[in-house]
Amino acid sequence: MLETWVVIFIPFAYLALLFAIAYYADQRADAGRSVINSPYIYSLSLAVYATAWTFYGSVGRAAENGVGFLPIYIGPTLMIALWWVVMRKILRISKQNRITSLADFIASRYGKSALLGGVVTVIAVIGILPYISLQLKAVSASFTTVAGAVPGVGDTALWVALFLAAFTILFGTRHIDTAEHHEGMVAAIAFESLVKLVAFVAVGAWVTWGLYNGFGDIFARVAAEPALSPMLAPFGGVGGDYSSWIWLTLLSMLAIMFLPRQFQVTVIENKNEDHLRKAIWLFPLYMLAINVFVLPIAFGGLLHFPAGSADADSFVLTLPMSQKQELLALVVFIGGLSAATGMVIVETIALSTMVCNDLVMPVLLRMRALRLNQRSDLTGLLLGIRRGAIVLILLLGYLYFKIAGEAYALVSIGLISFAAVAQFAPAALGGIFWKGGTRRGALAGLAAGFAVWCYTLLLPAFARSAWLPIGFLEHGPFGIELLKPLALFGVGGLDQITHAMIWSMVANIGVYVAASLMQTPSADEHRQATLFVDVFKRPAGADGARRRRGVASPSELFNLLARFVGLAAAREAFAEHARRGNDADLVHFVENQLAGVIGAASAHIMLASVVKEEALTQDEVRAVLDEASQIVVYSHRLEQKSQELERATQELRAANERLTELDRMKDEFVSTVSHELRTPLTAIRSFTEILHDNPQLPAAERARFLGIVIKETQRLTRLINQVLDVSRLESGRVEWHESLLDMREVIEDTAAATSQLFRERDVSLERQLPGRVPKVRADLDRIVQVVVNLLSNAVKFIEPGRGRVRITLAEQPGFLRVDVRDNGPGISPADQELIFDKFRQAADPLTGKPQGSGLGLYISRRIIEHSGGRLWVESRPGQGACFSFTLPLVNEAALGKAA
Secondary structure, three states: OOOHHHHHHHHHHHHHHHHHHHHHHHHHHHOOOOOOOOHHHHHHHHHHHOOHHHHHHHHHHHHHHHHHHOHHHHHHHHHHOOOOOOHHHHHHHHHHHOOOOHHHHHHHHOOOOHHHHHHHHHHHHHHHHHHHHHHHHHHHHHHHHHHOOOOOOOOHHHHHHHHHHHHHHHHHOOOOOOOOOOHHHHHHHHHHHHHHHHHHHHHHHHHHHHHOOOHHHHHHHHHHOOOOHHHHOOOOHHHOOHHHHHHHHHHHHHHHHHOHHHHHHHHHOOOOOOHHHHHHHHHHHHHHHHHOOHHHHHHHHHHHOOOOOOOHHHHHHHHHHHOOOHHHHHHHHHHHHHHHHHHHHHHHHHHHHHHHHHHHHHHHHHOHHHOHHHOOOOHHHHHHHHHHHHHHHHHHHHHHHHHOHHHOOHHHHHHHHHHHHHHHHHHHHHHHHOOOOOHHHHHHHHHHHHHHHHHHHHHHHHHHOOOOOOHHHHHOHHHOHHHOOOOHHHOOOOOHHHHHHHHHHHHHHHHHHHHHHOOOOOHHHHHHHHHHHOHHHOOOOOOOOOOOOEEOOHHHHHHHHHHHHOHHHHHHHHHHHHHHOOHHHHHHHHHHHHHHHHHHHHHHHHHHOOOEEOOOOHHHHHHHHHHHHHHHHHHHHHHHHHHHHHHHHHHHHHHHHHHHHHHHHHHHHHHHHHHHHHHHHHHHHHHHHHHHHOOOOOHHHHHHHHHHHHHHHHHHHHHHHHHHHHHHHHHOOOOOOEEEEOHHHHHHHHHHHOHHHHHHHOOEEEEEOOOOOOOEEEEHHHHHHHHHHHHHHHHHOOOOOOOEEEEEEEEEOOEEEEEEEEOOOOOOHHHOOHHHOOOOOOEOOOOOOEOOOOOHHHHHHHHHHHOOOOEEEEEOOOOOEEEEEEEEEOOHHHHHHHO
16 A cells, blocks of 8 residues: 555645646637647547546456457547548537537527527436546545545545535636637646556556566466456457447447537637547547557456456556555556546536536526626626536535445446437437427437436436335336336347437437427527538638627627626627627627627527617618519519420420439349349259269269259350440440351351250241342351340240241342241230330240340340341231341442452
8 A cells, every 4th residue: 555645645746737737728828829729739638538437447347348348439439530520510510609518509509499408408417427426436446445544534535526626616617708718628638638648558568568478478368268268259248249339339439429528628629620630540549549458457457366356447556556566556546537537627617517508597597586687797606606516516426426336337337428428419410410400309309318318227226226126127117027127118138238228319319300390490490400500501710690680789788798708808809899890790799709608598598688679771671672673573584594494394304204214124124134143043053062962963864964054054154245245335345346247157057056945945947048148247246146136035935836936038129138037926016116225125925024134135236236237126916026137238349349
């Protein structure tokens, strides 16, 4: 154990150093030389995400779940990659509307609703209390670990809560304008991020290379221990299943966005949205650095201490203490203190701002009996509310720790808070991307999600601490099994966090969307929705707040602003506005200034008390009438254009119908081709497996099976070649090898090549060919492909045993004509032209389904047309079909020259 005076003095000295850093940063800011206007300081301030949970609890979770601790840090890494789209939008909105907190952001989006801001505040305070209790538990436990029980001190957690309350008041409530930057606080938080990183890396390196012989040694020992080796597996067993990893990752993705402290440092304290560019890779790098030694410390503790002899949450302290490394233990204690104090300071500042601006002040401003409108200075009241809120929040956190916190490990407490703040996601994210979201929808969704969170997470925590009957967990309220909070509606087999997240998100999102769709947004809601969703359609420096149409005397506006910010600040603000020379916008300017102090909802209320709505003047009426006359003239011009637009619309509609038809044809083609590919592939695989598994198969059977395989392979080759031919024809990449052809020889050779097909179908093939015909110029392979396709089609569509096919060749003036006639069912007049389109086929009369890929006739027509001829069909239903094509003759002069 360390000396008690050392353990008490060093933290006080460290906190004094933090205060000095904060004081220096504030002085520099007052001099116009900000120390936090740096992407590196900004990125370090984001590391307030790494609290005592990270410092102590991650090791405890890793000691219990192995690599199952990772989703809590994978989530933020994935989410921050999306920040240039999501967080940059939130930043732009917040700067243009002087947003002061997460509650103010959500309330402003939905018509500056004071009720909604209050609900968000209540949920945030209740949801974050477990997280604050986690910090108190961690600091209290670490103090006891390094110093032991100190006589006369009593409950160290209570003293920690009171001391942190005092320190936070000094840090965060020296300025009244909460939309301004807390430069000192941010600088101190950035420094703390470095301290906790150095401390954790130091103990991790000592465990890895001082206590053991590197990563390989530790992991080899764990792998050799049957009780520990399952911790190395990411899925299943102690590491958690897939659902657990997915929901924990999603939960932490939402937490990095909507934890009040993260919103405070990421949005409110941001000096330049371009700082996000570096934060997007610096913050994940920090997370990697602080987590790289989590597993070595956890495994080192499990290997070093007998089972159950040391609390896994305190391995970072107990390992160096067990080896008499007092200095290292003291450094680790300071690092853990940094992690806890940083979180508590920022979190309580953010929550106290929300309590003051979105919960207390809207209520007080509506209570006429208090006569707040008659007070000349309300700055003391605002600071008093915020300071009182800080003390109250920390005492409530201590109370939660005493009631329920001791029944949970650190990580479990943190996850309960994560699930609470995740309830803000639908209203916040929906609000910046969906104009249809309404105040009623946001209120109903938050209420539903929060109710499920309370039922599935908060009440079970009280039950495990014996504040509620344990039967409530085991059998449900009133013995109703379907309402068991850990297996709601019979859904069991999930860990508690996954179960709670699924049901709360279903309730929250479902109710938010349903309630929003059931109601049309009000004018205020629609205006704010447009400002939020379309924020990037305005310049980056534009002011996004709603302009009020009304008048008020400058003295009334000055007095109103002075009551909330003080006389000096009001004079400075009005002087700045005068320098801009925009007197007509004074009402809006004052509302914007008030929003930075008491929030948008309260500022909206206060402006209404002094601003009188302004009627239209005669000049404005004339301007409206002039504008109306211009609109009439313009409407005539629009009418002239309407007919042109109508014609264009009809053309577009026709083109769209054609595209729709082509898309449907494409879908049919893909379905057919996939079927045609799968059929021969299935046959080939089946018969090759039979041949492989039965080497003693009779030779006759083997030969028959091999014949089937060869036949199906040829079928597959034909289909692939057709698809490739279409691609080449349409892209113009076909290589044509034209030569002089004797069509009589071509038909004879093709008929011989397809004779087996005719014999198999028991179909007769008759040839009517003259003894000699003039030659034509074409690509031999392509013309053979056309004839084969026409003969194959004729065989496919006639009845086996009774079918007859006749191919004729005749010379006509200027060209040769080839006819392929069959006695099949024929083709309806409606299909006779469609069958030459790509993907179109005639149906089989027996099955009603098309045969083949529907590409053969399309390819054949393209080949014949390229050769200078044409291809068509003549048919009547029930009387067979005759496919004909022509090829131009080669003139005598050209023939003689070729010879």
